[in-house]
Amino acid sequence: MTDFDYDLFVIxxxxxxxRAARIASGYGARVALAEDYRxxxxxxxxxxxxxxxxxxASRFPDEFVDAGGFGWDVAPASFDWAxxxxxxxxxxDRLEQAxxxxxxxAKVEIFRARAEIDGPNTIRLSDGRRVTAGKILIATGxxxxxxxxxxxxxxxxxNEVFDLADLPxxxxxIGGGYIAVEFAGIFNGLGATTVQLYRGDQILRGFDRExxxxxxxxxxxxxxxxRTCTDVAxxxxxxxxxRLTTTAGDVIETDLVMAATGRVxxxxxxxxxxxxxxxxxxxxxxxxxxxRTCVPGVFAVGDVTDxxxxxxxxxxxxxxxxxxxxxxxDVVVDHALIPTAVFSTPELGTVxxxxxxxxxxxxxxxxxxxxxRPMRNTLSGRDERVLMKILVDAETDKVLGVHLLGPDSGxxxxxxxxxxxxxxxxxxxxxTMAVHPxxxxxxxxxxxxxxxxxxx
Numbered sequence: 001m002t003d004f005d006y007d008l009f010v011i012x013x014x015x016x017x018x019r020a021a022r023i024a025s026g027y028g029a030r031v032a033l034a035e036d037y038r039x040x041x042x043x044x045x046x047x048x049x050x051x052x053x054x055x056x057a058s059r060f061p062d063e064f065v066d067a068g069g070f071g072w073d074v075a076p077a078s079f080d081w082a083x084x085x086x087x088x089x090x091x092x093d094r095l096e097q098a099x100x101x102x103x104x105x106a107k108v109e110i111f112r113a114r115a116e117i118d119g120p121n122t123i124r125l126s127d128g129r130r131v132t133a134g135k136i137l138i139a140t141g142x143x144x145x146x147x148x149x150x151x152x153x154x155x156x157x158x159n160e161v162f163d164l165a166d167l168p169x170x171x172x173x174i175g176g177g178y179i180a181v182e183f184a185g186i187f188n189g190l191g192a193t194t195v196q197l198y199r200g201d202q203i204l205r206g207f208d209r210e211x212x213x214x215x216x217x218x219x220x221x222x223x224x225x226x227r228t229c230t231d232v233a234x235x236x237x238x239x240x241x242x243r244l245t246t247t248a249g250d251v252i253e254t255d256l257v258m259a260a261t262g263r264v265x266x267x268x269x270x271x272x273x274x275x276x277x278x279x280x281x282x283x284x285x286x287x288x289x290x291x292r293t294c295v296p297g298v299f300a301v302g303d304v305t306d307x308x309x310x311x312x313x314x315x316x317x318x319x320x321x322x323x324x325x326x327x328x329x330d331v332v333v334d335h336a337l338i339p340t341a342v343f344s345t346p347e348l349g350t351v352x353x354x355x356x357x358x359x360x361x362x363x364x365x366x367x368x369x370x371x372x373r374p375m376r377n378t379l380s381g382r383d384e385r386v387l388m389k390i391l392v393d394a395e396t397d398k399v400l401g402v403h404l405l406g407p408d409s410g411x412x413x414x415x416x417x418x419x420x421x422x423x424x425x426x427x428x429x430x431x432t433m434a435v436h437p438x439x440x441x442x443x444x445x446x447x448x449x450x451x452x453x454x455x456x
Contacts, residue, residue: 006032008326009123009133011115011270014041016302016314017139018099022106023322031108032133034115034125040099042141042303043311045092050162051182053088055343058189062345066380079190081167088162117271121297135297135325138270138285139318142263142303151235154242155257158183168192168255172244174232176203178342180260181215185345188224195252196224199231204342208354208403214387215405218346221384232257265304282306289332291321299325308335339417341410346384349413352401352420355391359453364394368426369450370442374406388442390429394452397425402443412440 008024010017013035025031038045057079064074103110114126121132144157156164158179171187173180176198188194196203196219203219203226204212220226230248237243241255265283272279278286278294284306291299301321302314313335320331339351358365368390377384386406393400402416419428434441 004121004132004134006030006109006131006133008032008135008137009115009131010034010137010139011117011123012041012139012141012302012304013037013039013099013103013110014139014141014302014314015043015311016141016318017041017137018103018318019315020137020139020301020318020322021103021108023319024326025106025108027322027326029326031106032111032131033103033108034111034113034123036112036114036126038096039103039110040092040096044095044099046159046162048311049095050088050092051158051179051186052343053091054084054162054186055182055345057084058186059345061189061191062382066376066382069380079167081164081190085163114269116269117275117298119275120295135299137291137318137321138267138293138298138300138304139302139314140266140270140304141314142306142309143266144259145262145264146259147232147261149232149234151237151242152259154235154237155259157259161258164256170241170254170256171195172197172232172252172254172257173260174198174257175260175262176200176205176228177260177262178204180258181219181342181344183258183260184224184226185219185222185343188219188222189345194224195254196226197230197232197246198226198228199247201228203228204348206354207342207348207350208389208401209356211348211350211387211389211403211405215342215344215346215348218384218405219344222345263303263309265306267304280306290324291317308338310338310340313338337417337421339413341413343410346386346406347409349404349409349411349416350402351413351417352399353391354401354403355389355453358391358393358400359455362393362395362400363455365400365453366392366394366426366449367451367453368392368446368448370446372439372442374439375437376407386439386442388439388446390426390443390446392426392449397427399424399426399429406439412443416443 007029008031010021010033021031021033064077116124118124124130170193172195173184174197184196203216230246233245233247235244244252267283285300287305291301301317303309316333320333323329323331342348370388374386389403391401429444432444
């Protein structure tokens with residue numbers, strides 16, 4: 001590999017690419033990385049991190065209202081969107097610099113340019129330079145997808161929404177997945193009149209249906225106008241904002257339309273077709289369990305492969321690639337039992353099988369369910385309840401899935417993921433001492449199944 005300029009060239013400076021570059025360099029490889037936007041990728045710059053900051057901001061009105069039940073008078077409260085965005089920008093700038101500094105400390109050379117694969121082991125940069133590498137890793141992530149409808153040029157996506165000059169008074173969010181649900185909650189929490197359109201019959205397709213249905217009802221109770229089984233037909237600009245017409249014929253006057261209708265692999269202009277790299281119909285790069293493409297020396301990790309599009313998965317895949325290719329190890333990423341969270345309000349955390357999948361895969365499933373008003377809400381007067389579910393294989397006692405809806409559910413899912421990943425049983429939960437008084441003590445005190453689902 002000494003005949004090349006680098007042992008590894010990474011295209012994309014997001015979480016997966018950065019991790020792969022740093023680990024490979026730690027094994028002694030000569031590594032370079034190209035990023036044409038900002039180091040840190042979608043998650044850090046215009047995804048998970050700034051989104052979570054906006055989620056925090058949107059929840060403060062609850063705090064102010066609930067404080068009254070505990071003797072506090074915090075009225076009047078006011079909100080400054082520009083101040084929030086400026087604070088968010090400072091934090092993102094800090095994180096980007098930290099990512100770049102960590103790469104430099106790891107002796108990874110950074111090219112602030114777009115990269116295209118220009119033949120075997122060759123990369124052409126947008127500044128005109130050409131370099132060679134023994135191995136090339138594609139980690140370019142995904143980009144927002146906007147459906148084709150009249151007026152699509154008037155909508156924003158998760159790329160632009162973090163830089164709005166002002167908080168809109170009226171918002172329509174299109175979609176029913178993570179991003180749509182989270183931003184509907186953000187805008188609603190910050191005081192905007194919020195409509196969410198989803199073509200399916202229930203938001204969060206693929207999640208446990210009971211948990212998703214409960215969240216949908218809670219969001220509606222909080223004031224989000226969720227309209228299912230409908231979609232956008234057109235958007236037109238008016239003197240007062242935007243006019244959206246739905247496929248059901250409804251007309252919605254609004255100030256902002258946000259399309260959160262999914263993401264697609266970011267593969268345009270990489271030179272994959274000329275190189276012969278196999279892709280799926282949506283553009284995703286086809287890889288094997290070691291992230292190898294069909295072209296020797298070319299690899300891909302993260303959202304660009306469309307395996308599981310989550311930042312921690314991209315990081316794990318990038319690390320495994322570097323361990324295998326430069327560390328002399330044989331590391332395969334297990335994409336099963338991935339804990340995840342939706343930072344909705346209320347928050348959703350989940351790991352393992354849904355009830356629907358559990359019943360399809362196992363003939364005897366016991367469902368343990370607890371729905372209760374958390375202690376904090378007793379004095380605040382808030383009526384919102386926590387929902388917790390444990391799904392168990394009745395024949396082996398193995399816990400198949402845990403689903404949580406309520407405050408800090410994402411934090412809880414991370415810890416429960418360890419237990420389920422170790423093959424934990426319901427008996428393991430039962431013999432664990434409860435921490436009292438907490439909401440999660442319910443996970444270890446549910447003794448009797450709420451449902452016993454059986455099929456022959």
